[in-house]
Amino acid sequence: MLEPKVVLFLASVLFCCGVYGVLSRKHLIMMLMSLELMLNAINIMLVTFSRHWAGKGAGLIGAHSGQFFTLMVMAVAAAEVGIGLAIIVAIFRRKHTADADAAADLKG
Amino acid sequence: MEVLFWLSFVVTLLGAAMMITQKHAVYALLGLLIAFVGSAGVFLALDAPFIAVSQILIYAGALAVMFLFVLMFTDTRTDEDQGLPGAVGSRAVWDPAQARPPKKRKKDEPRPPLLSGLVMPKPMAVVVSLALLVCMVAVIVKLPASYNSFGELPSVDGAVIAAGEAAPNYDTGLRRSVKQPDGSSLEVPRHVGYGDTAAVSHTIFEGFPLAFEVVSLLIFAALLGAVLLARRHLTSVPGAQEAGKEQEHA
Numbered sequence: 239m240l241e242p243k244v245v246l247f248l249a250s251v252l253f254c255c256g257v258y259g260v261l262s263r264k265h266l267i268m269m270l271m272s273l274e275l276m277l278n279a280i281n282i283m284l285v286t287f288s289r290h291w292a293g294k295g296a297g298l299i300g301a302h303s304g305q306f307f308t309l310m311v312m313a314v315a316a317a318e319v320g321i322g323l324a325i326i327v328a329i330f331r332r333k334h335t336a337d338a339d340a341a342a343d344l345k346g
Numbered sequence: 347m348e349v350l351f352w353l354s355f356v357v358t359l360l361g362a363a364m365m366i367t368q369k370h371a372v373y374a375l376l377g378l379l380i381a382f383v384g385s386a387g388v389f390l391a392l393d394a395p396f397i398a399v400s401q402i403l404i405y406a407g408a409l410a411v412m413f414l415f416v417l418m419f420t421d422t423r424t425d426e427d428q429g430l431p432g433a434v435g436s437r438a439v440w441d442p443a444q445a446r447p448p449k450k451r452k453k454d455e456p457r458p459p460l461l462s463g464l465v466m467p468k469p470m471a472v473v474v475s476l477a478l479l480v481c482m483v484a485v486i487v488k489l490p491a492s493y494n495s496f497g498e499l500p501s502v503d504g505a506v507i508a509a510g511e512a513a514p515n516y517d518t519g520l521r522r523s524v525k526q527p528d529g530s531s532l533e534v535p536r537h538v539g540y541g542d543t544a545a546v547s548h549t550i551f552e553g554f555p556l557a558f559e560v561v562s563l564l565i566f567a568a569l570l571g572a573v574l575l576a577r578r579h580l581t582s583v584p585g586a587q588e589a590g591k592e593q594e595h596a
Contacts, residue, residue, distance in 0.1 A: 248358065
């Protein structure tokens with residue numbers, strides 16, 4: 239029997255892995271990747287709640303809004319990664335490193 | 347469904363563990379990819395096939411390739427990596443003149459220790475993320491009893507099901523015509539099942555059309571921004587001498 243609580247537990251573990259990755263890595267790309275892991279965990283939670291409310295008798299739009307929000311998160315994550323990677327490439331051109339500490343000053 | 351879920355559960359957790367422990371950035375990306383594919387399995391087990399396919403296409407397809415591309419583009423070498431080429435995490439400035447090819451292991455040389463490819467855990471990060479996990483699990487444990495199992499999906503009585511069609515669950519308010527054996531056609535309400543592509547598209551275009559349009563605008567803006575940010579002459583502002591020289595040679 240599939241339990242919502244188990245799925246939510248999986249998502250929280252994934253989220254905390256992402257938090258750990260952001261906190262422990264210094265490489266900008268690794269931090270962005272950990273961020274993606276956190277967004278993915280949130281997607282799993284949204285789909286879980288969507289399925290939960292579908293089983294509680296929600297209507298067509300109500301039952302699928304969790305899945306819709308998941309699609310929105312995916313689209314925003316794709317946009318964010320595009321911009322983030324472009325910024326990392328620009329930083330790398332200037333600093334010759336993709337280390338987070340290298341980009342600590344406002345003056346290029 | 348049960349087997350698929352537990353399989354995906356294990357695969358996802360292994361992928362996430364691989365991502366946060368591997369020192370080599372490309373291996374970490376591989377772990378992330380495994381976690382994405384595992385979560386696509388979780389989506390399938392949760393009756394969301396459209397989300398699962400989008401997950402594979404967008405995350406495992408496009409995003410991973412983008413990450414890999416930029417990983418190849420930038421330098422991941424470091425000098426606190428104990429001789430592991432491609433490891434990440436130092437503030438070393440890369441100099442092409444000093445770049446050395448990765449050392450090849452000679453025959454009689456001992457193998458590197460098994461865990462040398464892993465990063466050492468950072469104590470503070472472990473404490474913070476574990477504390478967060480404890481908080482989240484405490485909330486999950488306290489959820490009401492209605493969260494102990496997923497309810498049955500709704501079904502509509504008396505709906506006409508064509509051969510091979512999934513059990514109808516939701517009335518879309520639209521109608522479709524069904525060919526009768528005697529040649530005439532009959533108008534019946536159009537039903538969709540939970541998680542169908544048709545059901546998701548009804549949700550997008552009837553429930554949240556404005557959000558859909560705004561997201562398309564956002565992606566367009568991100569596209570333009572990425573092109574602008576990654577343009578080469580951004581680096582040739584006064585003061586960046588090395589970058590300027592690089593520009594002349596290019």
